[in-house]
Amino acid sequence: MTAPLLDVEDLHVAFATRRGTVEALRGVSFAVPAGGVLGIVGESGSGKSVASLAVMGLLDRAGAVTAGRIRFDGQDITRAGGRELRRLRGAALSMIFQNPRAALNPIRAVGAQIADVLRAHRPLSSAEAKARAVALLEAVRIRDAARRAAALPHELSGGMCQRVMIAMAMACEPRLIIADEPTTGLDVTTQKAVMDLLSGLVRERGMALVLITHDLGLAAQYCDAVTVMEAGRVVESAPPARLFGAPREAYTRRLVAACPTPTSTIAGLTPDAPPLPPAAPAPPLPPGAPLLLEVQNLSKRYPDGTVAVDDVSFAMRPGESLGLVGESGSGKSTISRLVTRLIDPTGGEVIFEGETIGAVPARDFHRAPQRSRVQIVFQDAGESLNPRFSAFDSIADPLRRLAGVRDRTSLHQAVEEAADGVGLPRALLDRYPHQLSGGQRARVGIARAISVRPRLLVLDEPTAALDVSVQAVVLQLLERLRREKGLAYLFVSHDLNVVRMLCDRLIVLRQGRIVEEGESDRIFRAPAAEYTAQLIAAIPHFRPEHALA
Amino acid sequence: MSAAPLAASPGRPSILRHAAWVLRGNPVTAAALAGTALLVLVALLAPWLAPYDPVATNVANAMRPPSAAHWFGTDQLGRDILSRLIHGTRLDLAIAASAVSLSFVVGAVIGAFCGYHGGRLDHAVGRFVDVLMAFPLFVLAMAMVAALGNQVQNIVFATAVINLPFYIRFARTEVAVRRQAGWVEAARASGNGGSRIVLGFLLPNILPNVAVQISLNLGWAILNAAGLSFLGLGVTAPTPEWGIMVAEGARFITAGNWWLVAFPGLALMLAVLCFNLLGDGLRDILDPRMRT
Numbered sequence: 001m002t003a004p005l006l007d008v009e010d011l012h013v014a015f016a017t018r019r020g021t022v023e024a025l026r027g028v029s030f031a032v033p034a035g036g037v038l039g040i041v042g043e044s045g046s047g048k049s050v051a052s053l054a055v056m057g058l059l060d061r062a063g064a065v066t067a068g069r070i071r072f073d074g075q076d077i078t079r080a081g082g083r084e085l086r087r088l089r090g091a092a093l094s095m096i097f098q099n100p101r102a103a104l105n106p107i108r109a110v111g112a113q114i115a116d117v118l119r120a121h122r123p124l125s126s127a128e129a130k131a132r133a134v135a136l137l138e139a140v141r142i143r144d145a146a147r148r149a150a151a152l153p154h155e156l157s158g159g160m161c162q163r164v165m166i167a168m169a170m171a172c173e174p175r176l177i178i179a180d181e182p183t184t185g186l187d188v189t190t191q192k193a194v195m196d197l198l199s200g201l202v203r204e205r206g207m208a209l210v211l212i213t214h215d216l217g218l219a220a221q222y223c224d225a226v227t228v229m230e231a232g233r234v235v236e237s238a239p240p241a242r243l244f245g246a247p248r249e250a251y252t253r254r255l256v257a258a259c260p261t262p263t264s265t266i267a268g269l270t271p272d273a274p275p276l277p278p279a280a281p282a283p284p285l286p287p288g289a290p291l292l293l294e295v296q297n298l299s300k301r302y303p304d305g306t307v308a309v310d311d312v313s314f315a316m317r318p319g320e321s322l323g324l325v326g327e328s329g330s331g332k333s334t335i336s337r338l339v340t341r342l343i344d345p346t347g348g349e350v351i352f353e354g355e356t357i358g359a360v361p362a363r364d365f366h367r368a369p370q371r372s373r374v375q376i377v378f379q380d381a382g383e384s385l386n387p388r389f390s391a392f393d394s395i396a397d398p399l400r401r402l403a404g405v406r407d408r409t410s411l412h413q414a415v416e417e418a419a420d421g422v423g424l425p426r427a428l429l430d431r432y433p434h435q436l437s438g439g440q441r442a443r444v445g446i447a448r449a450i451s452v453r454p455r456l457l458v459l460d461e462p463t464a465a466l467d468v469s470v471q472a473v474v475l476q477l478l479e480r481l482r483r484e485k486g487l488a489y490l491f492v493s494h495d496l497n498v499v500r501m502l503c504d505r506l507i508v509l510r511q512g513r514i515v516e517e518g519e520s521d522r523i524f525r526a527p528a529a530e531y532t533a534q535l536i537a538a539i540p541h542f543r544p545e546h547a548l549a
Numbered sequence: 550m551s552a553a554p555l556a557a558s559p560g561r562p563s564i565l566r567h568a569a570w571v572l573r574g575n576p577v578t579a580a581a582l583a584g585t586a587l588l589v590l591v592a593l594l595a596p597w598l599a600p601y602d603p604v605a606t607n608v609a610n611a612m613r614p615p616s617a618a619h620w621f622g623t624d625q626l627g628r629d630i631l632s633r634l635i636h637g638t639r640l641d642l643a644i645a646a647s648a649v650s651l652s653f654v655v656g657a658v659i660g661a662f663c664g665y666h667g668g669r670l671d672h673a674v675g676r677f678v679d680v681l682m683a684f685p686l687f688v689l690a691m692a693m694v695a696a697l698g699n700q701v702q703n704i705v706f707a708t709a710v711i712n713l714p715f716y717i718r719f720a721r722t723e724v725a726v727r728r729q730a731g732w733v734e735a736a737r738a739s740g741n742g743g744s745r746i747v748l749g750f751l752l753p754n755i756l757p758n759v760a761v762q763i764s765l766n767l768g769w770a771i772l773n774a775a776g777l778s779f780l781g782l783g784v785t786a787p788t789p790e791w792g793i794m795v796a797e798g799a800r801f802i803t804a805g806n807w808w809l810v811a812f813p814g815l816a817l818m819l820a821v822l823c824f825n826l827l828g829d830g831l832r833d834i835l836d837p838r839m840r841t
Binding site: 018337340342362363365366367371372375376378379380383384385386387388389397398401402445448449452 | 570730732735736738739740741742743745750753754
């Protein structure tokens with residue numbers, strides 16, 4: 001048995017903070033053989049990024065390796081100096097970062113940036129380096145590479161920028177590439193293209209890859225071995241089939257269960273949670289009663305000519321949950337804001353409970369009687385909470401404004417009731433957003449929206465910024481609220497697996513137009529549009545039953 | 550970020566403890582804060598601190614250099630310079646503080662509304678600010694005091710007006726970058742109208758950044774008030790005021806009587822320095838997100 005290419009043994013990393021030392025890694029070991037692909041999965045705070053930075057010698061000044069060893073190709077690099085590491089970085093070890101746009105120099109042509117990396121490590125003339133850069137861009141399947149080499153990062157799409165980063169990482173034919181969340185923030189179809197490319201190139205050239213991700217499906221699909229981390233420790237390491245098929249540790253089991261698959265149900269995501277209340281049968285719509293929401297030929301054009309939403313029509317019954325699915329640029333967020341009347345449409349009608357609300361300008365809609373009946377939960381719970389408001393203030397705000405609750409006792413009572421409803425401990429009500437965890441912030445956002453008893457709740461990617469285990473809990477909460485209160489949901493998401501669980505009906509959007517509409521199950525089983533089929537195929541997932549076979 | 554501190558337990562340390570932490574890592578701010586506190590104390594306690602009456606003349610004892618009886622010496626009319634300096638702190642600080650508060654309140658509100666609503670109002674205010682800034686600001690202040698009369702409230706008013714453009718522009722930019730923030734949209738969904746969003750949501754959020762501007766402007770406003778008095782357009786003699794003291798003393802400096810100018814000059818320099826250094830530290834103390 002040959003020694004592994006990268007061998008990390010009992011690594012401890014500590015950060016000096018104002019509250020004393022914080023141990024980010026407490027004895028982490030993993031190894032990657034030459035040509036192997038290791039996945040490191042974990043939720044935020046698990047220390048997976050710290051591990052990769054420690055290997056690259058890129059820990060910031062506050063962080064230090066306090067114990068353990070990192071060996072690369074038999075050589076101890078734990079405390080390698082700057083010069084030694086610089087020689088290794090790029091040439092033998094290289095890294096791909098999460099946000100490609102931030103990692104690229106915005107005012108230098110991408111081809112030139114690749115050439116810079118080449119010339120830093122090899123004696124090449126500038127013409128040779130340029131030619132190699134174009135060849136590398138071709139290798140990452142960038143069409144018309146010679147012309148694109150002269151492009152600046154902002155002229156390329158997110159997926160293209162990540163391809164450029166991959167080309168840069170591979171420029172000096174390193175023996176190991178560390179990819180830290182390389183596809184987070186990319187659309188699923190782009191993610192699939194980028195990951196297929198990366199894993200193909202790595203195999204073709206015999207490089208080793210460490211893939212750091214929060215996405216279990218991605219790790220299962222592309223790795224030979226997977227290490228699960230939690231709170232600075234390794235929980236379990238095994239080949240993906242065994243790890244996801246028959247997880248041994250309780251944490252891994254929970255994580256695997258929380259990960260939405262094409263067959264999972266909301267109750268199945270959180271096996272330990274109390275069972276959901278039975279769904280109340282939808283009351284039959286009395287004849288003549290208006291629909292909850294009717295959207296007719298809605299469109300939104302911006303003055304610069306972009307068409308965000310183009311002639312979209314759909315309808316919702318009371319208590320129904322409808323999913324809007326699409327990739328970035330599909331117009332799904334714009335539709336959610338048009339329906340919530342936060343922005344004005346340029347054409348079409350929004351009819352809520354039989355009354356046209358599209359005609360009231362968005363700036364005056366806060367006075368409309370429908371304001372409290374249509375509420376919204378935003379994508380990034382942290383960003384949608386006023387940094388200067390405590391959780392209490394945030395939930396109390398709509399109660400004061402829309403429900404007219406003024407006196408202290410009834411306000412306290414109403415806020416606490418809303419907090420109880422979303423499972424937010426009352427003790428947290430006087431905290432500020434930055435003192436709450438992601439899941440707690442999401443609960444505050446939901447409590448704020450439901451505190452005024454809306455009839456339609458627009459959910460704009462409410463779980464996109466959350467860890468899977470937190471997502472599972474929040475989805476469970478949303479489902480419980482829907483069943484208890486008979487709320488109607490307009491659920492906007494890019495994640496088909498999540499939408500399918502929560503919604504009876506789906507609308508698939510692309511570039512502002514409706515591609516397909518129908519029952520969730522039917523769309524998943526037999527997508528009518530080719531684009532829908534592509535979307536479904538691009539979702540990374542693991543199938544325990546297949547993996548074990 | 551996976552590197553989030555694991556052991557950090559959220560809590561709410563008091564602002565005082567937080568301030569102490571910021572100051573410990575930042576001795577320059579601590580010194581500036583101490584200097585500012587000293588100035589404010591001196592201003593508040595002036596009648597009790599000053600050893601002599603600041604306007605009592607004693608021609609027999611004129612032009613005496615610093616001594617044990619008169620630490621900073623006496624001026625051409627035999628008045629005690631230290632006592633005049635102490636009383637001058639009061640007037641100069643009061644003028645600067647009220648002028649800056651006035652321009653802050655008016656400027657931040659106007660700027661915030663412009664930044665939030667944009668459109669025609671924003672354009673009109675923007676051009677007005679451009680015009681205002683095209684004037685040499687000190688000359689503008691001189692003209693205003695000359696036109697309105699040599700009274701303290703007119704000095705305050707003139708100083709406030711020439712500071713106004715900075716607050717309008719600053720608040721406008723700060724609000725414009727936050728206008729699209731998720732929490733502003735959420736505030737609208739919660740039923741808040743435009744004015745309430747500007748005053749109740751956006752202004753408190755830009756306050757820490759504006760506070761830095763306030764601190765920098767205080768120094769400038771003191772110089773401005775002293776400058777007006779120096780030119781004879783501000784407070785008039787025999788009121789103890791730093792600018793007048795420098796102006797009067799300047800006539801005797803060629804005769805070698807340096808103390809008449811040096812001490813009020815030093816006081817001015819110290820005050821401006823303190824306010825300028827205070828700025829950055831203030832932002833760190835006021836921002837709740839720094840208070841983890």
